[in-house]
Amino acid sequence: MKRIGVLTSGGDAPGMNAALRAVVRVAIYKGLKVSGIRRGYQGLIEGDIFEMDVSSVGDIIQRGGTILQSARCLEFKKDEGIKRGVEVLKMFNIDGLVVIGGDGSFMGAKRLSDAGIPTIGIPGTIDNDLAYTDYTVGFDTAINTVVNAVGNIRDTSSSHQRASIIEVMGRSCGDIALYSGIAGGAETIIVPEIDFTYDDICKKLIQGQNRGKVHSIILLAEGVGKPYEFAEAIKNKTGIDVRVSVIGYLQRGGSPTAFDRILASKFGSKAVELLIEGKKSRALGTNGNKVFDMDITEAITMKKEMDHCMYDLADMLSI
Template sequence: MKTIGILTSGGDAPGMNAAIRAVVRSAIYYGCKVYGINRGYKGLIEEDLEEMNLSSVGDIIHRGGTILKSSRCEEFKTEEGRKVAVKVLKKYGIDCLVVIGGDGSFNGALKLTELGFPAIGLPGTIDNDLAYTDYTIGFDTTINTIIDAIGKIRDTSSSHERVNIIEVMGRHCGDLALYAGLAGGAETIIVPEINYNVDDVCNKLDTTKKRGKRHSIIILAEGVGNAQDLGKEIVARTNADLRVTILGHVQRGGSPTAFDRILASKMGVRAVELLLDGKAGRVVGTRANEIIDMDITEALSMTRDFDKETYEMAKILSI
C-alpha cells in the first residue's frame, strides 16, 4: 500500500477533521501518498480529489465539520456507479481507501471491498448508532452541545416556571437523548428503544410540581415523534405553560471535545496501520477504552443493545 485515499460521507460529525489529520499525517510518516476526496462518494465518481500533504491538515484538529465536505450519492448505490468509482481510484494510483462515516458509508466501503478494492471504515456519526463500537466520533461533542443548550433553557424555564421539551437528534438510537438527559438533569427522557405513555409523562410533571418544583425539562429523541404534537397533548392534560425547542443541526457543529479529538486521532492511525499490514474490509472502533478493529460485514450485522441500566438510573435520579 503506497497511496491511500480518504473521504468523509453522510452526516458530518465533530472530530472528522481530527481523523482526517491523523490518517494523512500517519500515512506520510510511513512513506505513503494521500489523496483527499471531496464530497464523499459523489466526489469520487466525479474525480474531485487532490493530493494532500502535511500542510493540508494543519490547524484543523480543533475544527468541526469536515474539510473534505460530505454529500449523499444515489449513483454510488448502483453497481455501475461503484465501478466508475473504482476506475477513478485506479486512475490516480490509489491502492486503498479510508471511509469516515456511519452505516451507509460503511456499506459503501463494503461494496468496494467486494469489488476487490481495499477499504477501511472509521465511525463518524453523532448518533452513536453503530453496534460494534462503544463510541463514535462526534458523539461526545454533541452530548456536550445538548447539555449546554439544556442549561440555557433551564435558566429561562426556571424563571418563568415552565415545562420545556427539547428535541434532539436520534432517529433510531436514543443514546444522545439518554446521556445528555442524564448529564443535564432532565426530568423525563423519551427514546425510540423504550415505549412511553403521555399519561406517565404528565404524572411525572404532577409529582414534581407537588414537591415544589415548578419547571421541568423533557428530552425527546426525534425518532419517537413530533415534539410539537407531544407538547399539545401535555398541555391538554395538564394546562402547563410549555415551550418546545428543536435543537436541529446545531448539534452537528462546534469544535470537537478533547475526547473526540483523541478518539479520532487514535482511530485514524489504526486505519493506516491496518492498510499497511495488508488488511482491508475492516472497521475501527473502541471497546472498554481500547481501540479495536473487526470485519466490516460482522460489524454491520450487529444489533445495538440499548443501555437500559443507565435509562433506569436516570429515572431513579429524576424522582
C-alpha cells in the same frame, strides 16, 4: 501500498477533521502518499481528488465539520456507481481507502472492498448508532452541545415556571437523548427504544410541581414523534405551560471535545496501519480504552441495543 485515499461521507460529525489529520500525517510519516477525495462518494465518482500533504491538515484538529466536505450519493448504491468508483481509484493510483462516516458510508466501503479496493471504516456519526463500538467520533461533542443547551433552557424555564420539550437528534437510536438527559438532569427522557405513555410523563410533571419544582425538562429523540404534538397533549392533560426547543443542526457543529479529538486520532492512525498490513473491509471501534478492528459486514449488521441500566438510572435520578 504506496498511496491511500481518504473521504468523509454521510452526515458530518465533530472530530472528522481530527481523524482526517491523523490519517494524512501518519500515512506520510510511514512513507505513503495521500489523496483527499472531496464530497464523499459523489466526489469519488466525479474524480474530485487532490494531493494532500502535512500542511493540508494543519490547523484543523479543533474545527468541526469536515474540510473534505460531504454529500449523499444515491448513484453509489448501484453497481454502476461502485464500478465507476473503482475505476477512478485505479486511475488515480490509489491502492487503499479510508472512509470516515456512518453505517451507509460503511456499506459503500464494503462494496469497494468486495470489488478489490482495500477499505477501512472509521465510525464518524453523532448518533452513536453503530452497535459494535462503544463510541463513534462526534457523539461526545454532540451530547456536550445538548447539555449546554439544556442548561440555558432550564434558566428561562425556571424564570417562567414552564416545562420544556427539547428535541434532539436520533431517529432510531436514543443515545444522544439518554446521555445528555442524565448529564443535564432531565426529568423525562423519551427514546425510540423504550415505550412510554403520556400518563407516565404527565404524572411525573405533576408530582414535581407538587413538591415545588418550578421547571421540568423533557428530552425527546426525534425518532419518537413531533415535539409540538407532545407539547399540546401534555398541556391538555396537565394545564402546565409547555414550550418546545428543537436543537437541530447545532448538534452537528462546533469544536470537537478533547475526547473526540483523541478517539479520532487513534482511529486515523490505526486505519493507516491496517492498510499497510494488507487488511481490507475492516471497521474500527472502541471497547473500553482500546481501539479494535472487525469485519465491516459484521459491524454494520449488529443490532444496536439500548443500555437499559442507563435508562433505569435516569428514571431513578429524576424522581
